[in-house]
Amino acid sequence: MAKAFFRSEEMELCQLLLHTENAFDCLMELGHHGGLQLNNVYDEDRQLNGLYGKKVSLCQELLRIADSLQQQMLELDIKVCFYPDVDWENRLLERDLAEYGERLRRLHVETSAVMEHYNALDRRKCRMVEHRFALHKADKYFASDMGSELLYSESTLMTLIKDAAEESPAHRQLNYIIGTIRADKFESFELLCYRLFGFNLVVRFAELPLPMMDFHALKTEKVRKFSLLLLTNSTMIWPKVNKLCHAYHVSIYECPESATQRMALVEELSAEIEHMERILQESERIHIQILEVTARDLFLLRVNLSKAVRVYDLLNRLRPVGGLEHQKYLQAECFVPVSELEGVRAALKKGTRIKGGADRREQEQQTDKQQRKRRAEADADDDDEPNLEPPRQRTDEQSLPPLLLRKNRQSSHIPPTYFRLNKFTQGFQNLIDSYGISDYRELNPAPYTIITFPFLFAVMFGDFGHGILVSLFALLLIWQERKIAASQRAAKEENEILNILFAGRYIVLLMGLFSIYMGLIYNDVLSKSFNIFGSSWSCRYNASTLDHMSGQLNFDPSSAYFYSGNPYPLGVDPVWKVCGEDSITTFNSLKMKLAIILGIAQMMFGLSLSAVNCIILKRNADLLLVVVPQFVFMICLFCYLVFLIFLKWLLYGGLKSSPYNTACAPSVLITFIDMMLMKNTELDDDQCEKAMFKGERMVEYILVFVAFLAVPVLLAGKPIYLQRRQKKLKRQRQQQQQQRDLKELQQHGRATLKEMRSAQRYSIESQEDAVNERRSSKPKTHSADHAEEFDLSEIWIHSGIHTIETVLGSVSHTASYLRLWALSLAHDQLSHVLWHMVLSKGLKTNAPLYVSVPVLAGSFLAWAVLTLAILVGMEGLSAFLHTLRLHWVEFQSKFYSGAGEPFRPFKFAPSSQRS
Numbered sequence: 001m002a003k004a005f006f007r008s009e010e011m012e013l014c015q016l017l018l019h020t021e022n023a024f025d026c027l028m029e030l031g032h033h034g035g036l037q038l039n040n041v042y043d044e045d046r047q048l049n050g051l052y053g054k055k056v057s058l059c060q061e062l063l064r065i066a067d068s069l070q071q072q073m074l075e076l077d078i079k080v081c082f083y084p085d086v087d088w089e090n091r092l093l094e095r096d097l098a099e100y101g102e103r104l105r106r107l108h109v110e111t112s113a114v115m116e117h118y119n120a121l122d123r124r125k126c127r128m129v130e131h132r133f134a135l136h137k138a139d140k141y142f143a144s145d146m147g148s149e150l151l152y153s154e155s156t157l158m159t160l161i162k163d164a165a166e167e168s169p170a171h172r173q174l175n176y177i178i179g180t181i182r183a184d185k186f187e188s189f190e191l192l193c194y195r196l197f198g199f200n201l202v203v204r205f206a207e208l209p210l211p212m213m214d215f216h217a218l219k220t221e222k223v224r225k226f227s228l229l230l231l232t233n234s235t236m237i238w239p240k241v242n243k244l245c246h247a248y249h250v251s252i253y254e255c256p257e258s259a260t261q262r263m264a265l266v267e268e269l270s271a272e273i274e275h276m277e278r279i280l281q282e283s284e285r286i287h288i289q290i291l292e293v294t295a296r297d298l299f300l301l302r303v304n305l306s307k308a309v310r311v312y313d314l315l316n317r318l319r320p321v322g323g324l325e326h327q328k329y330l331q332a333e334c335f336v337p338v339s340e341l342e343g344v345r346a347a348l349k350k351g352t353r354i355k356g357g358a359d360r361r362e363q364e365q366q367t368d369k370q371q372r373k374r375r376a377e378a379d380a381d382d383d384d385e386p387n388l389e390p391p392r393q394r395t396d397e398q399s400l401p402p403l404l405l406r407k408n409r410q411s412s413h414i415p416p417t418y419f420r421l422n423k424f425t426q427g428f429q430n431l432i433d434s435y436g437i438s439d440y441r442e443l444n445p446a447p448y449t450i451i452t453f454p455f456l457f458a459v460m461f462g463d464f465g466h467g468i469l470v471s472l473f474a475l476l477l478i479w480q481e482r483k484i485a486a487s488q489r490a491a492k493e494e495n496e497i498l499n500i501l502f503a504g505r506y507i508v509l510l511m512g513l514f515s516i517y518m519g520l521i522y523n524d525v526l527s528k529s530f531n532i533f534g535s536s537w538s539c540r541y542n543a544s545t546l547d548h549m550s551g552q553l554n555f556d557p558s559s560a561y562f563y564s565g566n567p568y569p570l571g572v573d574p575v576w577k578v579c580g581e582d583s584i585t586t587f588n589s590l591k592m593k594l595a596i597i598l599g600i601a602q603m604m605f606g607l608s609l610s611a612v613n614c615i616i617l618k619r620n621a622d623l624l625l626v627v628v629p630q631f632v633f634m635i636c637l638f639c640y641l642v643f644l645i646f647l648k649w650l651l652y653g654g655l656k657s658s659p660y661n662t663a664c665a666p667s668v669l670i671t672f673i674d675m676m677l678m679k680n681t682e683l684d685d686d687q688c689e690k691a692m693f694k695g696e697r698m699v700e701y702i703l704v705f706v707a708f709l710a711v712p713v714l715l716a717g718k719p720i721y722l723q724r725r726q727k728k729l730k731r732q733r734q735q736q737q738q739q740r741d742l743k744e745l746q747q748h749g750r751a752t753l754k755e756m757r758s759a760q761r762y763s764i765e766s767q768e769d770a771v772n773e774r775r776s777s778k779p780k781t782h783s784a785d786h787a788e789e790f791d792l793s794e795i796w797i798h799s800g801i802h803t804i805e806t807v808l809g810s811v812s813h814t815a816s817y818l819r820l821w822a823l824s825l826a827h828d829q830l831s832h833v834l835w836h837m838v839l840s841k842g843l844k845t846n847a848p849l850y851v852s853v854p855v856l857a858g859s860f861l862a863w864a865v866l867t868l869a870i871l872v873g874m875e876g877l878s879a880f881l882h883t884l885r886l887h888w889v890e891f892q893s894k895f896y897s898g899a900g901e902p903f904r905p906f907k908f909a910p911s912s913q914r915s
Contacts, residue, residue: 005444006447008441010338011338012336012406013406014336014404014407015404016403017321017404018315018329019329021400024312027311027314028311029351031908033347037334038314038333040413049317051315052315063309065104066305072115078288081297083299092308100301111294114283117283121283130227133206133227135253135266137178137206174232176232177252179230183207183224186205186226197237201237202229203230204231206226207226208224211223315330318330337903416902419444428449429444430503436898438898443612445895453507455518456602457515459595460827461876462517462522462827463525463871466871467512467514473508474505477501484502489912522572528577537563557655572590593668594821596814600638603638603894604635606891606892606893609895610894610895611627611631625721630710633810678704680697711807716799823875823879831867831871
């Protein structure tokens with residue numbers, strides 16, 4: 001497994017042959033197992049075989065029915081039973097698909113019938129409620145409150161309504177209708193009535209107290225409605241009024257003339273409404289009961305049908321093999337990891353056994369039925385003669401197993417990249433895959449990222465206290481990982497932030513642990529320091545010295561009176577946390593040098609991996625002409641810079657005499673600049689030496705000269721090699737072509753002699769000659785198809801770009817690692833500010849106890865919230881992104897191409913509530 005993580009697993013190109021009788025069950029088992037990638041199956045120009053088109057349509061139709069049932073459950077707030085083990089239990093077999101279809105169709109018919117009946121009754125109930133309300137308002141309009149006198153008699157209304165078109169008002173008759181209209185249409189309806197009929201039509205309206213269901217067209221929605229009363233005494237405009245009501249979808253209801261009849265109709269409608277409500281409640285109860293029974297297995301049905309759609313769609317894309325009328329096999333080209341060959345074959349055999357066992361059971365049942373039928377016929381037969389004919393027994397057709405054959409010929413596909421991962425390494429591999437997929441058999445950066453990524457993060461985030469907080473959060477995620485995984489599968493909506501943190505829980509744990517370690521190295525705990533081993537510095541000043549102090553007091557590192565000369569055993573001496581500006585200067589110098597050392601070390605490690613890649617993949621030209629010059633360039637310049645840093649730390653220090661005391665310590669940056677510019681900087685102190693060691697300047701000149709000699713090799717080495725190799729290949733092809741021409745001349749000479757032989761002999765030899773000609777023509781066609789295209793100008797341009805990128809990138813990448821110093825300093829200063837500007841105010845308050853306790857609690861709360869939000873949250877995210885950039889650009893660019901293809905096996909995703 002370790003080898004499979006450092007490099008991608010070896011892939012085997014195979015040919016898969018499936019028999020149509022057991023292809024579904026075999027692919028269903030293979031989809032749960034995985035480990036096989038099919039090639040060219042999902043291409044856009046892939047031609048479908050059409051054998052499983054009806055099956056795909058059937059499964060999609062059943063899925064639509066299942067989705068419809070689930071939508072009804074959501075509307076009625078019915079929970080669907082979730083089975084987390086559905087992928088291991090209750091797997092779909094092809095013989096169960098008919099049962100699924102019959103069951104879903106039956107449920108669909110039952111629920112559709114109940115809903116159709118319910119909607120019809122609900123529509124009728126709404127119309128009766130509207131009718132009752134309209135009658136009540138019309139009766140209130142026509143009659144008084146006491147019911148003894150009419151507010152408006154027919155003669156009164158006749159005098160109020162004037163029709164200019166009628167000449168004989170004596171024969172007028174009052175016409176009226178009642179109904180309901182949508183509130184959003186009433187305003188335009190009323191305006192149009194006035195424009196068309198003027199004062200010849202009286203319009204009275206009242207809003208219904210509750211929104212009513214509107215069943216017009218295909219949509220059903222709750223809307224506000226008005227009840228209408230339209231009165232007129234004109235018979236000519238009455239047809240126009242009816243047409244206008246029909247155009248605005250006004251629901252017109254019956255309205256008796258007398259008040260007694262109206263009240264009787266209102267009572268009758270009220271009784272019918274109560275009866276209808278009881279029927280609707282019973283219908284809804286039946287509907288809920290059907291859906292509750294369906295909810296027990298609906299999740300299983302939907303998951304298995306989704307898998308069946310994928311399987312049938314895949315079967316529909318495979319290439320049929322055999323005659324036009326007997327195409328019993330399906331063929332596909334696939335890639336299988338070598339370690340997964342046995343597992344894939346076992347999964348295919350398991351699918352065959354399932355299919356074979358099902359067929360045998362069905363055949364046994366049919367045989368038993370036939371035998372019982374024959375015995376019944378024999379008992380009913382009046383003839384006493386024995387039946388000498390033996391019973392016919394149906395022979396079982398053995399299921400034909402699928403074949404997974406290895407192919408020797410080359411495929412047009414590049415083998416995919418596959419790593420065997422676990423829950424610990426998966427997160428780190430995701431970081432690498434976000435940049436690019438590894439090439440086939442290329443070195444994988446993920447194993448090295450497991451250490452380098454959290455370590456570089458901790459260099460920027462190093463704080464003992466903050467590291468503990470991050471580690472505790474990661475440990476909480478790991479401790480609750482089973483519950484979190486189960487809740488993610490059962491959740492109806494995906495929580496992206498939690499998913500990201502949970503997927504990288506082990507990355508967060510290592511980042512926290514390394515932050516604790518770097519916090520010990522920096523001696524930094526929430527902006528404070530530990531003094532475990534005792535400081536190597538001591539203060540010898542007394543009170544009288546402080547009283548007569550005229551300037552700034554310093555500790556002299558060259559005096560044993562202040563400095564013992566023994567370095568602090570672990571990390572930084574705690575005295576530097578209380579040195580003010582000297583602390584910032586010292587930590588700046590230390591962290592800047594540390595960033596340069598770590599950056600150059602990681603880049604050199606990347607070049608070493610590039611050399612290993614070239615050796616493993618047998619790219620000797622790249623090793624000698626690309627990687628080695630880069631090594632020489634980096635070693636001569638930047639590794640020498642690291643050497644100067646360590647040499648300075650070893651040679652110079654406190655309690656050492658001149659010229660190796662701290663005052664004579666040279667600046668490494670100035671020394672490196674002088675080396676590149678080939679000049680000497682004059683020293684202020686004559687007692688100090690210009691060089692750290694003898695012959696330093698000569699060594700630097702030689703290193704610069706060798707480094708710049710590597711640049712032409714890097715620029716012109718590989719193009720010249722490729723040009724020479726291309727000329728050699730051309731000469732070899734010309735020699736092969738001359739040999740083929742000579743053979744063809746010899747064959748033509750033999751053919752001339754064969755023409756003089758007998759006809760029978762001639763026919764046999766001519767066939768052999770034709771076969772030989774076809775065989776001899778194959779290498780020629782193959783070489784023409786695989787001729788290499790060679791563009792010298794493009795190669796030189798690419799080499800020049802790569803050389804410029806290497807030279808400039810070595811400088812820019814080294815400078816990019818200074819972000820380790822910058823973010824570490826920013827994190828330290830922010831922690832210092834929060835402590836001294838927030839929490840320290842509450843700790844140093846001199847107020848009474850009843851005031852100081854609330855102040856301390858408030859300051860601590862503010863400090864804790866700001867620490868978690870800014871230092872742990874925002875600073876942690878910033879350090880994470882900068883670490884990711886250092887790995888993607890500065891480290892992986894040295895050896896990692898990231899242009900491979902991922903291994904995409906045919907495998908079902910884990911089923912969840914969102915499936």
